[in-house]
Amino acid sequence: MFTLDMVQTTALAGLVIFLGYGLRRIIPPLSRYNLPAPVVGGLVVAITMLAFRNTGVDPVRFDTSLQVPLMTAFFTTIGFGSSLTLFRKGGSMILVFLAISVGFTLVQNAVGIALAAPLGQHPLFGVLNSSATLVGGPATGLAFAPLFEKAGVQGAATVAVASAMTGIMCGGLIGAPIGTWLIERFHPGRAAADTKHQAPPVAAEVLEGQLHDPPPAAPEGEAIESFALLKNLVAILTAMWAGFWISKGFESAGITLPAYIGAMFAGAVIRNVSDMTGALSLSQRYIDDIGTVSLSLFVSMAMMTLKLWELTAVAVPMLVIILAQVVLVAAACVWPLYRLFGRDYDAAVTCAGFCGFMLGTTANAMANMESLAERYGPARRAFLVVPVVGAFFIDLVNAVIITTFINIFR
Numbered sequence: 001m002f003t004l005d006m007v008q009t010t011a012l013a014g015l016v017i018f019l020g021y022g023l024r025r026i027i028p029p030l031s032r033y034n035l036p037a038p039v040v041g042g043l044v045v046a047i048t049m050l051a052f053r054n055t056g057v058d059p060v061r062f063d064t065s066l067q068v069p070l071m072t073a074f075f076t077t078i079g080f081g082s083s084l085t086l087f088r089k090g091g092s093m094i095l096v097f098l099a100i101s102v103g104f105t106l107v108q109n110a111v112g113i114a115l116a117a118p119l120g121q122h123p124l125f126g127v128l129n130s131s132a133t134l135v136g137g138p139a140t141g142l143a144f145a146p147l148f149e150k151a152g153v154q155g156a157a158t159v160a161v162a163s164a165m166t167g168i169m170c171g172g173l174i175g176a177p178i179g180t181w182l183i184e185r186f187h188p189g190r191a192a193a194d195t196k197h198q199a200p201p202v203a204a205e206v207l208e209g210q211l212h213d214p215p216p217a218a219p220e221g222e223a224i225e226s227f228a229l230l231k232n233l234v235a236i237l238t239a240m241w242a243g244f245w246i247s248k249g250f251e252s253a254g255i256t257l258p259a260y261i262g263a264m265f266a267g268a269v270i271r272n273v274s275d276m277t278g279a280l281s282l283s284q285r286y287i288d289d290i291g292t293v294s295l296s297l298f299v300s301m302a303m304m305t306l307k308l309w310e311l312t313a314v315a316v317p318m319l320v321i322i323l324a325q326v327v328l329v330a331a332a333c334v335w336p337l338y339r340l341f342g343r344d345y346d347a348a349v350t351c352a353g354f355c356g357f358m359l360g361t362t363a364n365a366m367a368n369m370e371s372l373a374e375r376y377g378p379a380r381r382a383f384l385v386v387p388v389v390g391a392f393f394i395d396l397v398n399a400v401i402i403t404t405f406i407n408i409f410r
Contacts, residue, residue: 080239098394106401111130122151123409127405135357178333228283242266243263342381
């Protein structure tokens with residue numbers, strides 16, 4: 001057995017990401033269901049390690065010292081995206097969709113907890129297979145896994161990835177069909193056309209507008225792009241530093257938190273102070289780029305070290321809970337949510353997106369909605385509210401919800 005040091009482990013994690021991209025090109029279903037490249041590539045390494053273990057060989061040991069800082073950096077960028085200006089841009093539509101999403105997240109966890117006990121599992125096993133991995137995706141599931149382990153859920157990291165991947169596939173499978181059924185059943189296309197002149201901007205227009213891409217500036221003699229990247233990177237690092245002390249304060253009060261919560265809130269504070277004062281002129285484009293790189297390396301590194309043999313004993317309870325969540329989401333979209341979202345064409349497309357990110361990721365939600373828009377026409381309201389809530393605000397709220405349940409049932 002040989003050991004990879006911190007730099008070598010991170011380098012391998014980077015190579016594994018590109019292995020995942022290659023496999024997604026070769027195997028179309030992996031791309032169709034939006035399975036992240038770090039998950040795909042990392043799973044190959046985890047399966048290889050499992051095969052070696054079954055032969056009694058432990059070939060390599062990884063130094064994952066950078067895993068937690070990378071995770072914290074990604075969630076800090078989520079905090080920086082939580083701008084109150086987005087609420088003003090989207091108005092009541094975003095607020096209503098967020099409120100419904102938060103309420104459904106609580107219901108989702110309640111169902112998971114209710115099913116966990118009859119299946120012989122810890123109550124938090126139900127939370128792990130609910131909003132922690134379905135709404136949160138593999139990143140949130142892996143981030144909270146150490147806290148679930150500490151609270152009594154064995155093999156939490158492995159379960160988190162398996163649950164998230166199952167949810168991603170389910171969200172991709174049911175979203176577009178449900179949206180199609182709603183459109184063809186209720187014929188809402190004319191309602192969308194009637195309000196076309198009042199169409200709001202889509203999320204891409206909001207995120208690329210004046211809020212997130214201020215005119216770049218740099219001191220004399222400095223390259224504009226390099227200075228802007230440095231400024232945003234230092235802002236993220238500063239939020240991580242401040243977040244460390246925020247988390248310490250919660251811990252001293254007896255409140256269990258994942259490592260990134262303090263940094264996420266610090267990022268949100270810095271973001272909104274910057275918006276109000278204009279002092280920092282932060283660019284969400286740079287922040288998102290840093291967050292994407294951090295997330296990819298974090299997930300790849302976490303996947304490489306999964307103990308897949310821990311999944312055997314809990315596979316059936318996990319699948320039962322996820323199946324119940326799929327039925328719950330589908331039933332809610334078919335009846336109450338379609339009406340709450342407005343009973344029109346945009347509402348049907350929004351339901352398809354809701355299936356995607358309540359069971360998988362925002363990428364699933366966008367793929368579901370884009371497939372409907374290509375066939376039936378644009379749905380600007382849906383393409384505003386779903387990405388903004390799915391990419392920014394729900395992660396912030398979901399982290400608080402998961403933390404609350406962990407502190408109740410630990």
